[in-house]
Amino acid sequence: MEEEKGDFEPKIVGFTCNWCTYAGADLAGTSRKKYPPNIRLIRLMCSGRIDPMFVLKALLNGADGVFIGGCHPGECHYIKGNFYARRRIAALRTILKQFGLDNRVRSEWISASEGDKFARTMKEMAEEIKQLGPNPMRDKIL
Amino acid sequence: MEEEKKEPKKKIKIALYWAATCGGCDVATLDIEEKILDVINIADIVLWPVAMDFKYEDVEKMEPKSIDVCLFNGAVRNSEHEEIAKMLREKSKVMIAFGSCACFGGIPGLGNVANREQIFKVAYKDTPSTVNPEFVTPQTEMMTNGGEKLTLPEFWNTVKTLDQTVDVDYYVPGCPPTVDRINDAVGILAKFAETGELPPKGAVVAFDKNLCDECERKRDEEKKIKRIYRPHELKEIDPEKCLLDQGILCMGLATRGGCGARCVNANMPCRGCYGPSPEIKDHGAAVLSAIASILGVEDEAEMIDIGTPEEVEELLNQVKDPLGTFYRFTLPSSMLKRVIIKPEKGGET
Numbered sequence: 041m042e043e044e045k046g047d048f049e050p051k052i053v054g055f056t057c058n059w060c061t062y063a064g065a066d067l068a069g070t071s072r073k074k075y076p077p078n079i080r081l082i083r084l085m086c087s088g089r090i091d092p093m094f095v096l097k098a099l100l101n102g103a104d105g106v107f108i109g110g111c112h113p114g115e116c117h118y119i120k121g122n123f124y125a126r127r128r129i130a131a132l133r134t135i136l137k138q139f140g141l142d143n144r145v146r147s148e149w150i151s152a153s154e155g156d157k158f159a160r161t162m163k164e165m166a167e168e169i170k171q172l173g174p175n176p177m178r179d180k181i182l
Numbered sequence: 183m184e185e186e187k188k189e190p191k192k193k194i195k196i197a198l199y200w201a202a203t204c205g206g207c208d209v210a211t212l213d214i215e216e217k218i219l220d221v222i223n224i225a226d227i228v229l230w231p232v233a234m235d236f237k238y239e240d241v242e243k244m245e246p247k248s249i250d251v252c253l254f255n256g257a258v259r260n261s262e263h264e265e266i267a268k269m270l271r272e273k274s275k276v277m278i279a280f281g282s283c284a285c286f287g288g289i290p291g292l293g294n295v296a297n298r299e300q301i302f303k304v305a306y307k308d309t310p311s312t313v314n315p316e317f318v319t320p321q322t323e324m325m326t327n328g329g330e331k332l333t334l335p336e337f338w339n340t341v342k343t344l345d346q347t348v349d350v351d352y353y354v355p356g357c358p359p360t361v362d363r364i365n366d367a368v369g370i371l372a373k374f375a376e377t378g379e380l381p382p383k384g385a386v387v388a389f390d391k392n393l394c395d396e397c398e399r400k401r402d403e404e405k406k407i408k409r410i411y412r413p414h415e416l417k418e419i420d421p422e423k424c425l426l427d428q429g430i431l432c433m434g435l436a437t438r439g440g441c442g443a444r445c446v447n448a449n450m451p452c453r454g455c456y457g458p459s460p461e462i463k464d465h466g467a468a469v470l471s472a473i474a475s476i477l478g479v480e481d482e483a484e485m486i487d488i489g490t491p492e493e494v495e496e497l498l499n500q501v502k503d504p505l506g507t508f509y510r511f512t513l514p515s516s517m518l519k520r521v522i523i524k525p526e527k528g529g530e531t
Contacts, residue, residue: 176524
């Protein structure tokens with residue numbers, strides 16, 4: 041691979057919930073916050089919709105990182121969808137560690153009013169993934 | 183095989199082969215008891231390495247598509263398995279992946295957590311009973327003093343399933359497939375011998391519903407696991423109550439039914455040998471997702487930290503070897519297929 045650590049543009053797939061994080065991302069845009077363009081957002085109605093298979097598929101298809109955004113605990117539009125998401129992501133991390141894809145999945149609770157936090161998180165995450173280097177699965181795909 | 187020529191009908195030809203497997207599937211074939219005579223009545227066996235003395239050359243000489251049905255058990259672990267799988271595919275009209283190893287990789291598929299170098303190191307050096315100071319490992323070729331070249335199959339880094347190697351028509355999952363399902367498969371063979379009819383390609387000889395549908399244990403509507411136990415850690419397991427309700431990790435909730443719920447009836451949790459339920463691409467991820475959903479964590483709304491709450495972490499830490507538990511039979515057929523090993527430590531295929 042030509043792309044080395046720190047010197048590549050990571051592709052990050054973001055799964056965000058319709059009610060909080062997606063709206064937060066919208067706010068970041070309308071209030072002209074700057075953040076790196078590495079994220080590709082996919083809107084879901086609720087973070088509870090996230091199946092670990094979505095994350096695996098994103099990684100398998102060459103995503104360098106996966107971001108999951110949902111409402112703050114207790115603020116879920118569907119009452120407890122984000123609790124399910126939180127537990128599933130925690131469980132998924134344990135196997136991703138064993139698969140050798142540690143630290144590539146990050147979750148964050150961002151409400152519709154936290155455009156700032158969204159932009160900040162994107163910056164941090166792009167930086168973290170750059171440090172980690174390209175997804176090792178990419179060698180097989182590209 | 184000695185048989186009388188009383189049947190005017192032409193018998194079908196079947197081949198049975200074993201690749202990376204324990205041989206349990208071949209034994210299971212004999213578990214159908216007197217039904218084996220039905221098999222002999224309708225079929226001639228042309229290859230069965232575990233029981234009969236046919237050579238690969240005998241099969242090689244046959245015309246393409248001259249074997250009617252091939253029952254292939256075992257995962258594809260080395261170059262010999264691949265070679266024979268390709269040869270049998272060419273010679274057979276119908277290829278059946280028989281047993282979990284051929285269907286999903288099975289227990290040998292767990293070898294995908296390591297690569298060849300690591301496996302050789304453990305098997306030929308690190309095991310306590312091994313004395314091998316020069317670290318001699320199997321070579322694919324060597325010359326004898328007489329100038330004769332000897333060859334061995336090449337051991338691969340990654341275990342593959344049969345359908346990742348050749349085109350597969352039907353699947354008979356199970357470790358090993360249960361007698362009822364083998365009888366179903368024999369029924370398919372019999373029908374084929376008689377009428378030439380076959381089920382649609384890709385059919386799985388098992389049920390389309392998951393194991394919970396067959397299981398007779400009583401379950402709570404609102405499941406909450408407060409602590410995860412391994413079966414030996416509990417003094418007594420209630421034979422009437424759902425194993426998950428008792429804190430034992432049972433894979434039945436995302437595993438295909440058809441086995442007759444034998445393990446759960448014997449008070450042991452399902453380990454998932456029948457593979458994922460239909461439409462599930464990744465068995466481990468499906469079970470993991472389901473188990474994570476029923477973890478019993480109190481007052482979750484109070485836990486407003488970004489990260490994983492301690493209670494959840496603690497519960498998950500009670501699962502020893504999550505990858506080996508959730509992907510016990512299906513690692514090579516899962517989405518990620520194998521563990522990623524960094525090139526510094528050894529090659530990766």
